[in-house]
Amino acid sequence: MGIKVSSLVKIYGSTTIVHGISFNVEDGEFVTLLGPSGCGKTTTLRCIAGLERTDGGVIEIDGKVVSDPQQGIFVAPHERSLGMVFQSYAIWPHMTVAQNVAFPLEVRGEKNSRETVAWALDVVGLKALAGRQPSELSGGQQQRVALARAIAGRPKVLLFDEPLSNLDARLRDRTRAEISRIQKELAIPAVYVTHDQAEALSMSDRIIVMDAGHIVEEGLPRTLYRRPMRRFTADFIGAANFLTVVHRDQAWFAPDGSVVQLDHVEPGEPGEKREAVLRAESMSLCAKGDPAAAGLNALHGKVANLQYMGPHIEYSIDISGVLLNALCKEEFERGADVLVTFRPQDIHLLPRP
Amino acid sequence: MSVKSATVDTASNPAGTAAPAEAPLTPRLSEGGASEPLFGSGWLLGSLYLAVSVLVGLLVLIPLVALLYGSLRNAAPGMPGEWTLANWAALASPGIAGTFATTIGIGIAASILSAVFGTAIALIVHRTDFRGGRVVTALVSLSFFLPSFILAMAWIIIGSPGGLINGIFEDVLGLEGWKVDVYTITGIIFVMVLHQIPFVYLAMAGPIIGMDATFEEAARAAGGSPLAVLRRVTLPLLSFSLTSSLVLSFVLSIEQFAIPALMGIPGHVTVLATQLYLLVRFPPPDYGLASAIGLALSALTGIAIWLQRRIARKGRLTVTTGKAGRLTTISLGRWRFAANLLCWGYLALALIIPIIILTYVSVLKYFTANPLEGAYTLRNYVFLFDSGATLRSFWNTLIVSGLGALGGVVLAAFISYYTLRQRPPGYRTLDFTASLPFGMPGVVLGLGLLWAYAYLPLPIYGTLMILIIAFVTRFLAYATETIGGRLVQIDKSLEEAAWTAGATRIQGIGRILVPLALPSLRGAYFLLFMAFFREISSAVLLYTASSNVLSTSIWSFFEQANWGLASSLSLTSMIVVLAFMYGLMLITGGHRSAKT
Secondary structure, three states: OOEEEEEEEEEEOOEEEEEEEEEEEOOOOEEEEEOOOOOOHHHHHHHHHOOOOOOEEEEEEOOEEEEEHHHOEEOOHHHOOEEEEOOOOOOOOOOOHHHHHHHHHHHOOOOOOHHHHHHHHHHOOOHHHOOOOHHHOOHHHHHHHHHHHHHHOOOOEEEEEOOOOOOOHHHHHHHHHHHHHHHHHHOOOEEEEEOOHHHHHHHOOEEEEEEOOEEEEEEOHHHHHHOOOOHHHHHHOOOEEEEEEEEEOOEEEOOOOOEEOOOOOOOOOOOOEEEEEEEHHHOEEEOOOOHHHOOOEEEEEEEEEEEEOOOOEEEEEEEOOEEEEEEEOOOOOOOOEEEEEEOHHHEEEOOOO | OOOOOOOOOOOOOOOOOOOOOOOOOOOOOOOOOOOOOOOOOHHHHHHHHHHHHHHHHHHHHHHHHHHHHHHOEOOOOOOOOOEOOHHHHHOOOHHHHHHHHHHHHHHHHHHHHHHHHHHHHHHHHHHEOOOOHHHHHHHHHHHHOOOHHHHHHHHHHHHOOOOHHHHHHHHHOOOOOOOOOOOOHHHHHHHHHHHHHHHHHHHHHHHHHHOOHHHHHHHHHOOOOHHHHHHHHHHHHHHHHHHHHHHHHHHHHHHOOHHHHHHHOOOOOOOHHHHHHHHHHOOOOOHHHHHHHHHHHHHHHHHHHHHHHHHHHHHHHHOOOOOOOOOOOEOOHHHHHHHHHHHHHHHHHHHHHHHHHHHHHHOEOOOOOOHHHOOEOOHHHHHHHHOHHHHHHHHHHHHHHHHHHHHHHHHHHHHHHHHHHHOOOOHHHHHHHHHHHHHOOHHHHHHHHHHHHHHOOOOOOOOHHHHHHHHHHHHHHHHHHHHHHHHOOOOHHHHHHHHHOOOOHHHHHHHHHHHHHHHHHHHHHHHHHHHHHHOOOOOOOOOOHHHOOHHHHHHHHHHOOOHHHHHHHHHHHHHHHHHHHHHHHHHHOOOOOOOO
């Protein structure tokens, strides 16, 4: 069942915001729409919620078509059985915490909402604050009220519109885990919109990367991070270094002329050029001739610049005119000749475009 | 047509609104967004939209079209006549052209003086170590609600040729040849300035308090002395707001009717608004020329408002950041005396002395400048309660202000909802139409309705209904501005959250939007109530003996030169209305307001 989006199109005036995208979200699955601002991810979410009318395509929730402009079908948001958490939380300031959470039950005409409200507040750990006014709550607490309100109506799907972007970093980490836990407990499909790669990687069962109204690629967090298919994905999820490697004599060569070992055989045409993705955090530095480099890929470079960050040092290494960004623990001076080392499984060639 | 120019975005302006002029010009929702999906009870909201649009269209267009028609006819309303352009040609005659010049001259002088003094008081109260700022603010706000015709009456009693000052000169001090006369251009400007200073003050206080403190701090850090910062940074930053309230003050001056009518007609100083009135009221009437003058005056105010809104929109982008920082207090030092003189002197002239004089005159049997020789009596008050006509005007005012304002607020709430929230097709036209009457002087609107209902088969001329129609039309923009200013602050997601939680559109409105907008609805009601109570200009051509309201009753007493009754009724009605408002505020819980 879950959510099924097929060929969704959304147009504002003369601008097409979403270009016919399709994806499914299975029951109990947590799917994140990830992309830069303006990529159409929030619009897609709002189309699923029914807050926007679509211009094409079909949206199904729980096996029922809720939006199909060609057939003239549009199910209003209040009839879609949703739970939605907004970026601004949208806690109603004129109601107490309990009244906020009881609202979805009340408007559906449920008389005995008290137990459900208590349950929902318990799930988010706010039982003690039921009688408070929203203005007395911190940002994190308001966020959890929004979450409790979203689950109180026993929705068929959960929708999240960048719910953590207004929280400070520490609170964000905690709430991330909480949202994942609650969604797994309820076992309903969830669509989560964010531009934060850490949120996407840590919470999702599956990530859909979007750019300019298209789906760039989708996959497991681990796969998208380590084996992206597109340069855009590699660049957006964790800043990546791109090296151009050349195929020659059955091997791939880095710009400095050294052979690049991969963890598998990657066939290529003689003289073929490919882009290799190299994560800044998967590199180490050592001095030339250091035995630590044995068995690893080692590129010859020079420290062009460095910034001391505390847990690591952010280096800019010049490899035959190409600058690599590397986060390493080893300490070197600016101008030092170094070897940049990394394991064969840490370099990944993007497929041919 | 009056505000032809304001076609683009038509959030009309809050000239007389108690809210600062800057605030209501709130940012609109994103322009690109299509209208929201209609669902649930959509048909109900849809048909209400149609009804509201038709009603607003009728309210606004009927008097306008009637005026246009009237300006092209050579006969009185309802009389057989012929088409003519003579009325428009007559605008260029030396007499009318002179009236134009007088109107604009008075407008420029009065608006500049009001802007200077109003801004000075606002700066003194909010930016210096002036003592008693709270009291001054409260009293200035109170004088804001003192009707212009009552203020003008008080100053006529004080300064007309047969008034108090001249009486003191001649009878008490025996000075011959010393004469004061307020029936002059200077007198008119003087009273107009007194009347408009609170408006400028209220409009400037917001920007002055809300100014981003870092601008000044940066100037201080760069080495500027407090005075240099005021001159080089603060005032230039406020210049947009200042210009904007200057222009609005100009509009208020040229459309002002009561002051030039009471003071100018005896002194043969004629402005456009009074010229129109004289043409209609005194034989031989010339309705056609009056209509042409009315439209020309509306065009003048329309252009000024259009200009003001462009200025205000620009200014909003540059100065206010919404960050409330702590602004440094400027020490008055040896200027304290001047500051006290300005603030208290103003309040004395605009509020305290007029009230004292009205009280004095209201208990006199015969007018005398010497309180020691006065024969005192309460008969003016006794008469008010014995006279059925006066008692009826109290009831009429309660009906017109109480119910009329309610109707106005409901209409304005629907308009704001459709133009700012739902935005169905054609919402811009509705927005524009609703803002049109704002540029229409009251006496012009009155004339338009006079024309219109001479032809329309609705027998409402001379009833309270036509007064309610006139007042609602005239002040609709005040209410939409107040409510709209609040609506745009209510984040869209609050309503969306209700929908996704399972609420229909109607439930969302009832459970979320209305409770959150309630303070503005209440505010708009009080604003309209007071505006209706003190309105005279649009009523003066429409009232009859049976539809007298308080303002028109006071007006007629004064026209009959019955200063005692006019004074006692002025005081009594102000007390009754303030008490009524206060009671209403207690009942509706206006002292509490919802938080966002």
